[in-house]
Amino acid sequence: MKKVFLIIEREYLSRVKKKSFLILTFLVPSLFIAMYAAVFFIYKNEGESKKEFLVLDESGIFKNEFKNSETITFKYADGGYAANKAKIKNKKDLLLLYVPKDYASSNDIEILSAKKPGFSLLNDVEKQMENIIQNKKLIAAGIDTAILKSSKTQININAKQLTDEGEKDANIGATYVVGFISSFLIYLSLFIYGAQVMRGVIEEKTNRIVEVIVSSVKPFQLMLGKILGIGAVGLTQFLLWIILSSTISVAAGKFLAPDQQVIKTEKVDATVNTDTNPTKVQESPALKFINAASSINFPYIIGSFLFYFIGGYLIYSALFAAVGSAVDNETETQQFMFPITLPLIFTFIVGMNVIINNPDGPLAFWLSMIPLTSPIAMMIRIPFGVPTWELALSIALLIAGFVFTTWIASRIYRVGILMYGKKVTYKELAKWFFYKE
Amino acid sequence: MLSIRNIVKEYAKHRALDDVSIEIEKGKIFGLLGPNGAGKTSLIRIINQITAPDSGEVYFNGEKLNPQHINKIGYLPEERGLYKKMEIGEQMLYLAQLKGLSKADAIKRIKFWFEKMEMQTWWKKKVEDLSKGMQQKVQFVATVLHDPELIILDEPFSGFDPVNAEIIKDEILELNKKGTTIIFSTHRMESVEQLCHHIALIHKSHKILDGSIKDIKNVYRNETYKIKYEGSLNLSQYSNFEVIQEDILDETKEITIKLNSGISTNDVLLELIPQVQIKHIEEVIPSINEIFIQKVTALN
Numbered sequence: 001m002k003k004v005f006l007i008i009e010r011e012y013l014s015r016v017k018k019k020s021f022l023i024l025t026f027l028v029p030s031l032f033i034a035m036y037a038a039v040f041f042i043y044k045n046e047g048e049s050k051k052e053f054l055v056l057d058e059s060g061i062f063k064n065e066f067k068n069s070e071t072i073t074f075k076y077a078d079g080g081y082a083a084n085k086a087k088i089k090n091k092k093d094l095l096l097l098y099v100p101k102d103y104a105s106s107n108d109i110e111i112l113s114a115k116k117p118g119f120s121l122l123n124d125v126e127k128q129m130e131n132i133i134q135n136k137k138l139i140a141a142g143i144d145t146a147i148l149k150s151s152k153t154q155i156n157i158n159a160k161q162l163t164d165e166g167e168k169d170a171n172i173g174a175t176y177v178v179g180f181i182s183s184f185l186i187y188l189s190l191f192i193y194g195a196q197v198m199r200g201v202i203e204e205k206t207n208r209i210v211e212v213i214v215s216s217v218k219p220f221q222l223m224l225g226k227i228l229g230i231g232a233v234g235l236t237q238f239l240l241w242i243i244l245s246s247t248i249s250v251a252a253g254k255f256l257a258p259d260q261q262v263i264k265t266e267k268v269d270a271t272v273n274t275d276t277n278p279t280k281v282q283e284s285p286a287l288k289f290i291n292a293a294s295s296i297n298f299p300y301i302i303g304s305f306l307f308y309f310i311g312g313y314l315i316y317s318a319l320f321a322a323v324g325s326a327v328d329n330e331t332e333t334q335q336f337m338f339p340i341t342l343p344l345i346f347t348f349i350v351g352m353n354v355i356i357n358n359p360d361g362p363l364a365f366w367l368s369m370i371p372l373t374s375p376i377a378m379m380i381r382i383p384f385g386v387p388t389w390e391l392a393l394s395i396a397l398l399i400a401g402f403v404f405t406t407w408i409a410s411r412i413y414r415v416g417i418l419m420y421g422k423k424v425t426y427k428e429l430a431k432w433f434f435y436k437e
Numbered sequence: 438m439l440s441i442r443n444i445v446k447e448y449a450k451h452r453a454l455d456d457v458s459i460e461i462e463k464g465k466i467f468g469l470l471g472p473n474g475a476g477k478t479s480l481i482r483i484i485n486q487i488t489a490p491d492s493g494e495v496y497f498n499g500e501k502l503n504p505q506h507i508n509k510i511g512y513l514p515e516e517r518g519l520y521k522k523m524e525i526g527e528q529m530l531y532l533a534q535l536k537g538l539s540k541a542d543a544i545k546r547i548k549f550w551f552e553k554m555e556m557q558t559w560w561k562k563k564v565e566d567l568s569k570g571m572q573q574k575v576q577f578v579a580t581v582l583h584d585p586e587l588i589i590l591d592e593p594f595s596g597f598d599p600v601n602a603e604i605i606k607d608e609i610l611e612l613n614k615k616g617t618t619i620i621f622s623t624h625r626m627e628s629v630e631q632l633c634h635h636i637a638l639i640h641k642s643h644k645i646l647d648g649s650i651k652d653i654k655n656v657y658r659n660e661t662y663k664i665k666y667e668g669s670l671n672l673s674q675y676s677n678f679e680v681i682q683e684d685i686l687d688e689t690k691e692i693t694i695k696l697n698s699g700i701s702t703n704d705v706l707l708e709l710i711p712q713v714q715i716k717h718i719e720e721v722i723p724s725i726n727e728i729f730i731q732k733v734t735a736l737n
Binding site for chain 1: 448449482485486487488489491507508510512513514516517518519520521522523531532534535536576579
């Protein structure tokens with residue numbers, strides 16, 4: 001056992017001491033924070049920029065019908081098309097809405113602007129115009145305006161999740177994002193750290209140091225030490241990322257706090273709103289994300305993430321170690337890599353398309369039980385909530401899975417590391433498995 | 438010290454060792470000889486407990502081989518290497534600790550050996566910065582660092598430059614003098630012939646011959662002598678010996694003769710001295726290589 005610790009120590013220190021480890025450790029959270037900040041400020045600035053419309057309405061239908069919102073104000077213009085066109089020239093926030101007399105037949109409504117207008121802006125204006133025309137047509141058809149008013153409903157669904165702690169706001173968007181990010185991180189890290197184990201094994205084999213080492217320790221101890229050492233590097237990396245990110249997030253949260261306060265009070269508790277044109281306060285998407293993120297049980301997510309990372313890593317790194325032992329250099333690994341990476345890629349693709357949309361479906365269930373696929377599949381499901389018995393079964397199967405794969409891998413490994421200059425086939429690997437000590 | 442008894446080792450279709458038994462005495466230098474693929478490395482791996490035999494046993498100092506013995510053996514494999522990016526000192530420390538040395542002891546012993554081999558300045562160097570000859574010195578030191586009772590060297594002089602080979606050879610002899618048992622394994626039999634006290638010949642998974650070099654040579658010498666002389670002889674007139682070979686080197690002639698039974702070299706010399714000027718006479722002792730070939734041909 002002491003020798004395994006020596007191996008773990010070497011594998012760990014030789015990697016953690018590298019400059020690339022330090023760079024990656026600080027680079028990733030800073031990138032994350034930078035992205036976060038960028039999204040926040042882009043949305044924040046967009047929310048503040050107000051647009052003004054000059055409405056040149058030759059048909060007269062829309063006169064005084066437009067409703068101003070926080071971001072859009074309407075003014076009704078006189079004069080000719082050309083004169084108004086000149087007015088908006090070189091003005092960033094002034095747009096011209098031109099409705100010709102025969103707009104209904106020619107369908108020739110125009111928005112003119114110095115800068116290309118955004119999609120949501122166009123959408124807002126179009127919606128308002130449709131509403132106005134619809135209202136006018138209904139009134140013309142003899143429908144009472146009172147009925148009209150009461151028939152207009154707007155529904156905002158407030159999804160609430162029933163849990164042991166009572167009702168909880170189910171923030172689907174944030175859940176989605178957390179599921180995506182955590183499963184993607186698992187997917188990526190299984191590849192990265194698994195490949196590191198494989199490369200380490202190949203390095204020892206091509207260096208020819210492996211025979212010296214196995215004359216001091218059992219091949220299994222060497223494999224175990226390598227896997228655990230590199231796994232510890234991965235964990236260290238993640239823990240540093242979590243600590244760094246949350247420290248910076250807390251600091252950033254303090255910095256942004258005053259803004260957040262204002263908007264929170266304006267938040268509309270929308271249930272069923274019977275107003276014709278509800279003036280719904282637009283929440284800044286960045287703040288929406290911050291609020292949503294606070295509704296997620298992070299300790300639970302991080303705990304599960306670490307467990308599924310460790311479990312998945314132990315399974316895959318053992319397989320990667322077996323592949324590394326069977327080849328003489330990295331170019332030969334291709335034929336064996338495919339069946340190992342296949343379940344990972346498959347789960348990730350299925351996960352992003354099926355599981356994330358139906359986290360309680362049968363495919364989601366089975367993929368989160370099979371040990372080779374459960375680390376990714378389960379991480380997508382966990383933010384949505386998973387029954388305890390399913391989680392327990394998945395964890396038990398994952399543990400059984402890595403004990404089993406490590407056993408298989410070690411039987412191939414012990415033979416492989418001492419075989420040189422041989423092109424290995426699957427048949428050969430199977431034979432190695434049955435070799436006696 | 439090491440008793441190898443009836444070892445059988447089989448790989449998928451191929452029997453690498455077939456009922457091999459060898460006794461190695463304490464404090465001796467033992468040569469494990471045979472062509473490539475004969476089974477030497479398989480046997481060494483069994484002694485090092487890298488693999489286990491299918492049947493048969495190995496006893497180390499009278500005890501059945503067990504993991505405790507690993508720390509008493511130093512092994513320099515034929516395929517040897519080091520971590521390229523690791524500092525030499527750190528690497529030595531790691532390997533020594535894997536052999537069961539405490540950190541403090543390991544540092545002490547590394548310092549001792551680095552001084553002895555004039556490697557003091559190498560501690561912070563990386564393997565990739567060393568020449569091949571320097572790397573071999575490092576590998577040798579790594580093998581003997583933990584003061585093993587038994588040192589196994591597989592093809593030890595292959596790839597060594599003559600200067601380093603000589604240094605290493607002297608170190609090995611010095612260790613042997615202090616009581617360390619040495620096993621040389623090589624297919625280049627001539628390279629260790631003068632060093633070994635005992636040998637075993639392995640051929641196609643079988644041990645075909647073993648014993649002390651002196652005894653083996655005694656068995657295989659066959660009254661053959663080489664004589665150099667100046668002058669002329671009518672070789673057909675002698676009945677005491679049979680001429681096997683005749684060479685003419687400038688003025689000197691050289692004949693290889695086999696004495697007939699009951700005849701001594703003195704008898705031959707008495708006959709020849711009046712005729713020619715004798716320059717040189719020596720017994721032709723077959724080399725281990727020749728003995729090996731003889732033995733293999735005889736088996737076939």
